[in-house]
Amino acid sequence: MIEAMGILLGLGVALGGGLGVAARLLKVEGNPVAAEIEEMMPGTNCGQCGHPGCSAAAAALAAGSAPVSLCPPGGKALASALADKLGIVSDLSGMADRGSVIAFVFEDLCIGCTKCLKRCPTDAIVGASRQIHGVVDDACTGCEQCAEACPTGAIVMRPETDTLATWHWPKPADRLAA
Template identity: 55%
Template sequence: MYILFAIISLTGMGLAFGFLLGSAARRFKVEDNPLLDDIERLLPGSQCGQCGYPGCRPAAEALVAGNVPATLCPPGGKALAEQLANLLSIDLDLSDVEDQIPMVARVDESLCIGCCRCYKVCPSDA
Protein backbone atom coordinates (compact mmCIF):
# COMPACT_ATOMS: atom_id res chain seq x y z
CA MET A 1 0.00 0.00 0.00
CA TYR A 2 2.79 2.45 0.91
CA ILE A 3 4.69 1.61 -2.28
CA LEU A 4 1.63 2.33 -4.41
CA PHE A 5 1.11 5.66 -2.64
CA ALA A 6 4.79 6.57 -3.20
CA ILE A 7 4.62 5.67 -6.89
CA ILE A 8 1.44 7.67 -7.45
CA SER A 9 2.68 10.72 -5.53
CA LEU A 10 6.08 10.77 -7.27
CA THR A 11 4.43 10.34 -10.68
CA GLY A 12 2.04 13.18 -9.91
CA MET A 13 4.85 15.45 -8.76
CA GLY A 14 6.88 14.59 -11.86
CA LEU A 15 3.97 15.44 -14.15
CA ALA A 16 3.22 18.67 -12.29
CA PHE A 17 6.83 19.87 -12.32
CA GLY A 18 7.21 18.83 -15.96
CA PHE A 19 4.15 20.87 -16.89
CA LEU A 20 5.42 23.88 -14.91
CA LEU A 21 8.88 23.71 -16.52
CA GLY A 22 7.40 23.32 -20.00
CA SER A 23 5.04 26.26 -19.60
CA ALA A 24 7.81 28.42 -18.10
CA ALA A 25 10.09 27.57 -21.03
CA ARG A 26 7.41 28.64 -23.51
CA ARG A 27 6.50 31.79 -21.60
CA PHE A 28 10.05 33.05 -20.96
CA LYS A 29 11.59 32.00 -24.29
CA VAL A 30 14.15 34.47 -25.60
CA GLU A 31 14.26 34.89 -29.38
CA ASP A 32 17.76 35.14 -30.82
CA ASN A 33 18.68 37.14 -33.85
CA PRO A 34 18.62 34.68 -36.79
CA LEU A 35 21.57 36.55 -38.29
CA LEU A 36 23.59 35.60 -35.21
CA ASP A 37 23.03 31.89 -35.87
CA ASP A 38 23.94 32.30 -39.56
CA ILE A 39 27.21 34.04 -38.67
CA GLU A 40 28.06 31.42 -36.06
CA ARG A 41 27.57 28.67 -38.67
CA LEU A 42 30.03 30.44 -40.98
CA LEU A 43 32.75 30.81 -38.34
CA PRO A 44 35.19 27.88 -37.99
CA GLY A 45 33.97 26.87 -34.53
CA SER A 46 37.43 26.06 -33.19
CA GLN A 47 36.95 28.45 -30.22
CA CYS A 48 40.61 29.48 -30.64
CA GLY A 49 40.31 33.02 -29.28
CA GLN A 50 42.59 34.58 -31.92
CA CYS A 51 39.96 37.23 -32.59
CA GLY A 52 40.08 38.43 -28.99
CA TYR A 53 36.80 36.79 -27.96
CA PRO A 54 36.52 33.61 -25.87
CA GLY A 55 34.72 31.73 -28.64
CA CYS A 56 32.88 31.96 -31.92
CA ARG A 57 29.48 32.84 -30.39
CA PRO A 58 30.74 36.03 -28.65
CA ALA A 59 32.61 36.95 -31.85
CA ALA A 60 29.39 36.52 -33.83
CA GLU A 61 27.55 38.73 -31.32
CA ALA A 62 30.20 41.43 -31.77
CA LEU A 63 29.87 41.18 -35.55
CA VAL A 64 26.09 41.57 -35.40
CA ALA A 65 26.47 44.57 -33.08
CA GLY A 66 28.94 46.13 -35.53
CA ASN A 67 31.72 46.43 -32.95
CA VAL A 68 34.36 44.59 -35.02
CA PRO A 69 35.30 44.35 -38.70
CA ALA A 70 34.43 41.30 -40.80
CA THR A 71 38.14 40.43 -40.87
CA LEU A 72 38.27 39.53 -37.18
CA CYS A 73 38.78 35.75 -37.68
CA PRO A 74 42.40 34.95 -38.65
CA PRO A 75 41.82 31.20 -39.22
CA GLY A 76 38.95 31.98 -41.62
CA GLY A 77 41.08 34.20 -43.84
CA LYS A 78 39.86 36.26 -46.77
CA ALA A 79 37.21 33.76 -47.86
CA LEU A 80 35.42 33.92 -44.52
CA ALA A 81 35.75 37.71 -44.36
CA GLU A 82 34.08 37.99 -47.78
CA GLN A 83 31.24 35.68 -46.73
CA LEU A 84 30.70 37.65 -43.52
CA ALA A 85 30.72 40.96 -45.40
CA ASN A 86 28.14 39.64 -47.87
CA LEU A 87 25.93 38.35 -45.07
CA LEU A 88 26.18 41.59 -43.09
CA SER A 89 25.98 43.81 -46.21
CA ILE A 90 29.04 45.83 -45.23
CA ASP A 91 32.04 47.13 -47.16
CA LEU A 92 35.19 45.10 -46.80
CA ASP A 93 38.83 46.20 -46.81
CA LEU A 94 41.10 43.20 -47.36
CA SER A 95 44.34 45.16 -47.65
CA ASP A 96 45.59 44.12 -44.20
CA VAL A 97 44.45 40.47 -44.38
CA GLU A 98 47.07 37.89 -45.30
CA ASP A 99 46.30 34.52 -46.81
CA GLN A 100 47.46 31.83 -44.44
CA ILE A 101 49.12 28.82 -45.96
CA PRO A 102 47.63 25.64 -44.52
CA MET A 103 50.11 24.04 -42.17
CA VAL A 104 50.33 20.48 -40.96
CA ALA A 105 52.04 19.60 -37.72
CA ARG A 106 54.09 16.46 -37.61
CA VAL A 107 54.61 15.19 -34.10
CA ASP A 108 56.56 12.06 -33.29
CA GLU A 109 54.75 10.91 -30.17
CA SER A 110 57.57 8.59 -29.18
CA LEU A 111 59.85 11.63 -28.78
CA CYS A 112 57.28 13.76 -26.93
CA ILE A 113 58.49 14.83 -23.49
CA GLY A 114 55.50 17.02 -22.63
CA CYS A 115 57.32 20.35 -23.02
CA CYS A 116 54.29 22.01 -24.70
CA ARG A 117 56.38 23.76 -27.38
CA CYS A 118 53.98 22.54 -30.04
CA TYR A 119 51.10 23.94 -28.01
CA LYS A 120 52.72 27.38 -27.75
CA VAL A 121 53.13 27.79 -31.52
CA CYS A 122 49.87 26.19 -32.64
CA PRO A 123 47.78 28.80 -34.49
CA SER A 124 44.52 27.46 -33.10
CA ASP A 125 45.66 26.44 -29.61
CA ALA A 126 44.85 22.82 -30.36
Protein backbone atom coordinates (compact mmCIF):
# COMPACT_ATOMS: atom_id res chain seq x y z
CA MET A 1 0.00 0.00 0.00
CA ILE A 2 2.73 2.37 1.07
CA GLU A 3 4.65 1.26 -1.97
CA ALA A 4 1.79 2.16 -4.31
CA MET A 5 1.36 5.53 -2.66
CA GLY A 6 5.07 6.15 -3.02
CA ILE A 7 5.01 5.35 -6.69
CA LEU A 8 2.11 7.72 -7.29
CA LEU A 9 3.82 10.43 -5.29
CA GLY A 10 7.03 9.98 -7.26
CA LEU A 11 5.17 10.10 -10.53
CA GLY A 12 3.36 13.25 -9.46
CA VAL A 13 6.53 15.02 -8.43
CA ALA A 14 8.45 14.02 -11.55
CA LEU A 15 5.68 14.88 -13.97
CA GLY A 16 4.80 18.15 -12.25
CA GLY A 17 8.42 19.25 -12.32
CA GLY A 18 8.80 18.12 -15.91
CA LEU A 19 5.77 20.06 -17.01
CA GLY A 20 7.00 23.15 -15.21
CA VAL A 21 10.34 22.96 -16.98
CA ALA A 22 8.65 22.30 -20.30
CA ALA A 23 6.37 25.29 -19.80
CA ARG A 24 9.43 27.47 -19.36
CA LEU A 25 11.46 26.10 -22.20
CA LEU A 26 8.74 25.78 -24.80
CA LYS A 27 7.03 29.07 -24.14
CA VAL A 28 5.70 30.81 -27.21
CA GLU A 29 6.06 34.58 -27.22
CA GLY A 30 3.18 36.61 -28.58
CA ASN A 31 0.45 35.23 -30.75
CA PRO A 32 1.60 34.04 -34.18
CA VAL A 33 -1.99 33.82 -35.37
CA ALA A 34 -2.48 37.56 -34.99
CA ALA A 35 0.39 38.28 -37.34
CA GLU A 36 -0.97 35.86 -39.92
CA ILE A 37 -4.40 37.44 -39.67
CA GLU A 38 -2.95 40.88 -40.09
CA GLU A 39 -1.51 39.70 -43.40
CA MET A 40 -5.03 38.89 -44.54
CA MET A 41 -6.57 42.24 -43.63
CA PRO A 42 -6.90 45.00 -46.25
CA GLY A 43 -4.22 47.00 -44.45
CA THR A 44 -5.72 50.43 -44.98
CA ASN A 45 -6.41 51.07 -41.29
CA CYS A 46 -9.70 52.63 -42.30
CA GLY A 47 -11.21 52.10 -38.88
CA GLN A 48 -14.66 50.92 -39.97
CA CYS A 49 -14.38 47.89 -37.70
CA GLY A 50 -14.14 50.07 -34.65
CA HIS A 51 -10.57 49.08 -33.93
CA PRO A 52 -7.68 51.50 -34.26
CA GLY A 53 -6.25 49.98 -37.42
CA CYS A 54 -5.92 46.58 -39.03
CA SER A 55 -3.28 45.33 -36.65
CA ALA A 56 -5.48 45.95 -33.61
CA ALA A 57 -8.38 44.26 -35.38
CA ALA A 58 -6.19 41.23 -36.09
CA ALA A 59 -5.21 41.00 -32.45
CA ALA A 60 -8.86 41.16 -31.41
CA LEU A 61 -9.75 38.44 -33.91
CA ALA A 62 -6.95 36.21 -32.68
CA ALA A 63 -8.13 36.69 -29.12
CA GLY A 64 -11.64 35.75 -30.16
CA SER A 65 -13.12 39.03 -29.02
CA ALA A 66 -14.21 40.23 -32.43
CA PRO A 67 -16.49 38.60 -35.00
CA VAL A 68 -14.97 37.49 -38.29
CA SER A 69 -17.49 39.68 -40.07
CA LEU A 70 -15.96 42.86 -38.68
CA CYS A 71 -14.31 44.20 -41.82
CA PRO A 72 -16.69 45.84 -44.32
CA PRO A 73 -14.09 46.40 -47.06
CA GLY A 74 -13.03 42.75 -46.77
CA GLY A 75 -16.62 41.67 -47.20
CA LYS A 76 -17.91 38.15 -47.09
CA ALA A 77 -14.83 36.75 -48.78
CA LEU A 78 -12.55 37.95 -46.00
CA ALA A 79 -15.03 36.83 -43.34
CA SER A 80 -15.11 33.28 -44.61
CA ALA A 81 -11.33 33.24 -45.02
CA LEU A 82 -10.98 34.41 -41.42
CA ALA A 83 -13.48 31.82 -40.23
CA ASP A 84 -11.43 29.13 -41.95
CA LYS A 85 -8.25 30.47 -40.44
CA LEU A 86 -9.66 30.55 -36.93
CA GLY A 87 -11.48 27.26 -37.24
CA ILE A 88 -14.81 28.85 -36.46
CA VAL A 89 -18.00 27.49 -37.88
CA SER A 90 -19.78 30.67 -38.67
CA ASP A 91 -23.10 31.42 -40.25
CA LEU A 92 -22.34 34.14 -42.74
CA SER A 93 -25.52 33.71 -44.71
CA GLY A 94 -26.95 36.86 -43.19
CA MET A 95 -23.98 38.90 -44.22
CA ALA A 96 -24.74 40.73 -47.40
CA ASP A 97 -22.30 39.82 -50.12
CA ARG A 98 -21.98 43.32 -51.46
CA GLY A 99 -19.08 42.38 -53.70
CA SER A 100 -16.35 44.88 -54.13
CA VAL A 101 -17.30 48.51 -54.48
CA ILE A 102 -15.35 51.54 -55.51
CA ALA A 103 -15.97 55.23 -55.03
CA PHE A 104 -17.47 57.32 -57.78
CA VAL A 105 -17.54 61.14 -57.91
CA PHE A 106 -20.56 62.92 -59.39
CA GLU A 107 -18.91 65.75 -61.21
CA ASP A 108 -22.02 67.94 -60.99
CA LEU A 109 -21.96 67.92 -57.23
CA CYS A 110 -18.24 68.01 -56.49
CA ILE A 111 -17.12 71.41 -55.24
CA GLY A 112 -13.43 70.61 -55.09
CA CYS A 113 -13.12 70.98 -51.33
CA THR A 114 -10.34 68.31 -51.07
CA LYS A 115 -11.83 66.91 -47.85
CA CYS A 116 -12.01 63.46 -49.39
CA LEU A 117 -8.42 63.63 -50.56
CA LYS A 118 -7.23 64.07 -47.04
CA ARG A 119 -9.22 61.15 -45.71
CA CYS A 120 -8.38 58.57 -48.37
CA PRO A 121 -6.02 56.02 -46.88
CA THR A 122 -4.58 55.00 -50.24
CA ASP A 123 -4.39 58.35 -52.05
CA ALA A 124 -6.89 56.99 -54.52
CA ILE A 125 -8.58 60.35 -55.08
CA VAL A 126 -6.83 62.84 -57.24
CA GLY A 127 -7.56 66.50 -57.68
CA ALA A 128 -6.71 69.84 -56.21
CA SER A 129 -8.53 72.64 -54.46
CA ARG A 130 -11.47 73.96 -56.48
CA GLN A 131 -11.05 71.26 -59.10
CA ILE A 132 -13.34 68.33 -59.66
CA HIS A 133 -11.88 65.22 -58.05
CA GLY A 134 -11.52 61.84 -59.67
CA VAL A 135 -11.06 58.32 -58.36
CA VAL A 136 -8.20 56.05 -59.39
CA ASP A 137 -10.19 52.81 -59.64
CA ASP A 138 -7.22 50.53 -59.19
CA ALA A 139 -6.18 52.15 -55.93
CA CYS A 140 -9.63 52.44 -54.34
CA THR A 141 -10.44 49.86 -51.68
CA GLY A 142 -14.06 50.83 -51.17
CA CYS A 143 -13.58 51.85 -47.55
CA GLU A 144 -16.19 54.63 -47.81
CA GLN A 145 -14.11 57.17 -45.89
CA CYS A 146 -14.41 59.68 -48.71
CA ALA A 147 -18.15 59.27 -49.01
CA GLU A 148 -18.48 60.08 -45.34
CA ALA A 149 -16.24 63.10 -45.65
CA CYS A 150 -17.94 64.60 -48.69
CA PRO A 151 -20.03 67.62 -47.66
CA THR A 152 -22.17 67.60 -50.81
CA GLY A 153 -22.85 63.89 -51.13
CA ALA A 154 -21.04 63.85 -54.44
CA ILE A 155 -19.32 60.54 -53.69
CA VAL A 156 -21.21 57.28 -53.86
CA MET A 157 -19.97 53.70 -53.68
CA ARG A 158 -20.63 51.75 -56.83
CA PRO A 159 -20.17 48.02 -57.34
CA GLU A 160 -17.16 47.22 -59.46
CA THR A 161 -18.51 45.89 -62.75
CA ASP A 162 -16.99 43.24 -64.95
CA THR A 163 -15.06 44.26 -68.02
CA LEU A 164 -13.76 42.14 -70.87
CA ALA A 165 -10.48 41.98 -69.02
CA THR A 166 -11.90 40.92 -65.66
CA TRP A 167 -14.85 38.73 -66.70
CA HIS A 168 -14.52 35.04 -66.21
CA TRP A 169 -16.84 32.10 -66.69
CA PRO A 170 -19.34 31.71 -63.86
CA LYS A 171 -19.42 28.48 -61.89
CA PRO A 172 -21.87 26.03 -63.46
CA ALA A 173 -25.16 25.93 -61.57
CA ASP A 174 -24.92 23.27 -58.90
CA ARG A 175 -26.24 20.28 -60.71
CA LEU A 176 -29.84 19.55 -61.38
CA ALA A 177 -31.64 22.78 -60.83
CA ALA A 178 -34.78 20.88 -61.81
